[in-house]
Amino acid sequence: MQLLLTAEEKQAFETLPTTLKDGWNISDETSTAYETPETLAIRYEMSSLKRHPQTKKILETVKQGKFEQAIMDGIPEDMLSDLFFTIGATGLSTIIKKLAAESQTDDDLAGLSSLTTIRHQLLLANASIHS
């Protein structure tokens, strides 16, 4: 299993228990094609998340001042793609860094691996448009 981490994230990962880290291959994430604030603002405006029925449920819950893990259930696959694109490699990096430092289970690391792969594909996409 592979993790694509930046130098800073690798430092955070190294603080995890050795038994948890065993078996993971760490590769360097060296791309720097992160989104600008303007790009993220555009992505929010063009996001199709606002049209999803599940988004409306979440909005209604949040409007009531509630925070419930359960409101995130039932999110369809196509909404996930749009979610990750909307927050971009920049937003994903904040999540990855946090998770790299606080993972407690193999499932956490499997999720971290997926997140780093998704970020890498976002960075490649960002770079391809501006190359």
Place this chain on the structure above:
Amino acid sequence: MENTSPEYAPAVEVPTSREEMDGLLDDLSLERDKTVRNSIHNRQAAVEALQNAGANGDAEHIADILPKVDEQLATKEAFRNNMEVAETQEKGLFRRAYETIKAHPYLTAAAIIAIVTAGVAGSIYLAGGVGAIAAAVEKAAAYVGLEHLYGAGEVAGGAAKAAESLGEAVRTIPGGIPDYVSGPGMENFL
């Protein structure tokens, strides 16, 4: 019940897909430069066409961002193509990433911010422009320590209401609000 007030029912929406972008340009009889990406001819014609289509006060804003939206649609397509290839090597990437996010309240809050902000963005930009969206994101992000991601500024108008509701929600995150975070790309936001 669906909110059908004018400010929540835009006649012209920012395209969310290539098909919608092409449809909008066709509807407005506008042309995309075939050789130079992201160039949409004749801004004034675009503004007038958008006004005629009912965009009213938002016509200039939409005309100005259409080339940038076009560019981001291309980026989105590239991302989806990349992910299709990645999924052939490792299935369930999105689902596994999301299940992990759901398992951590802090990460869930970050995802909710993204969804809520995207959900209200259409109505907020009609009320206050793109700056208000950025302010709403910033205000909401502050509650979970992500404000460095979105920069500093004041919150105004409808954006404040949306962000305050979100703020009330994320204040109840188990374990409290974490410290500020930093990471690659953050230098763009500081």
